[in-house]
Amino acid sequence: MTGDQRHRDYDALRDDLAAYALGALPADEAAGLEEHLVECRRCRELMRWLSPAVDVLPAAVPQLVPPDSLRDSVMSVVRRESAEPLGGTAESPDRVAAAETSRPGRGWRRWRVGVALRPATALALAAVLAAGVAGGYALRGDQGADGPQSTFVEARALGGNPDVSATLERRGDAATLHVHELPDLPPSEVYEVWIERAGVMEPSSLFVLSENRSGVAAVPGPLEGAERVLVTAEPSGGSREPTGPPLLAAPLH
């Protein structure tokens, strides 16, 4: 990396970062930009900001139902290999991973992988790369005969804590919220679940964390017509209206 390159015009760098994020930089240029990213915080921040735009592009394509035969064929290999001793697979993980990371033109993915090798920047980037766009998914299960199916929604962490994650499991008109990595609260506070309906926050349930900073909260219905399920920290005993900022939000539709 020469001084000239390092001080390239910011607009040109922005162009390169976008091409890199899209996987459209040729391998040699991608390698140069990766070196620059390690050194340049400003570009790392721009990369962090830009990445979700690439991550959501798959959401723009029509969503299709894969044939059942595809699931059968994937799972038959998986079940066979799961029965083998560990490490006995035909294609070793290292080889696969090497293949995934050595292709040209996939710069930004390789950059993500490369970060692990550079502890000085890994910490800063961990927060960066955890940033993403929340989405949801429905589980196609076999439990249909026994009642309503469960639908799972990934909640979005709000308030800038990228470690927080949560899944809302909706079944019929009620739900269960599974949270992970919420911060521990002082003894005088609890977490409170809210149901947002027409812009109004209705108190739902209270919960505390287990030792591993996870928790499960019941979210009794009705959820029909509500927009989101949110969580705040409140004085112990709970509040009738939220007094703190929402820490996560799960959309209901």
Next chain:
Amino acid sequence: MNQSSNLTPEALSRLADEDLMTLVERKDADAFAVLYDRHGGAAYSLAYRIVGDAGAAEEVTQEAFLTLWRSGDRFDAARGSVRTWTLAVVRNRAIDALRRGVGRAPKLDLDDDALLESQPSPTLTDAEAIRRETAGRVRGALRELPAEQSQALGLAYFGGFTHVEVAEKLGVPLGTVKGRMRLGLEKVRFALTEGMEAEGSDEVLP
């Protein structure tokens, strides 16, 4: 050698993706089945969009999921979600397939929403209704882009072309193509930010 977690399918289905990946590292096939059911549709849909052929899309999806199965220990939750990782592997595999000449020619346009909607498709699902808001926002942003910007984005992301190849294909200067990619991508990013602002985010362009 059964590496099963001994969790019931019901219990597994309650776990977050990251927890399932921990089990997958221990070769738990049942945990992997849950991940497949959550992300197989999105993976197949992306593969189909890139290769344009149902048979090739199935091959790509299978390859990608077997990669995840065999190298799940490479997954690091700090670097992105399971879904993002999965779709990145799918894209890589799909573009490799395109370059090998599998499937139909890549679609060259992203400038017409009708093209996104009108592809001959095996079956449209409504199972991912929750994602529609994000999907709708992304599609809306793409639809509003000037045609040359969405075309540049589409050629790069879904076509797997480098900026140099896109410039050659379109017969425009490289700098122009790079600018189009950046402007297009930034607009998509701003569209996401607008959606988040309603939920209290205060993101700004650095």
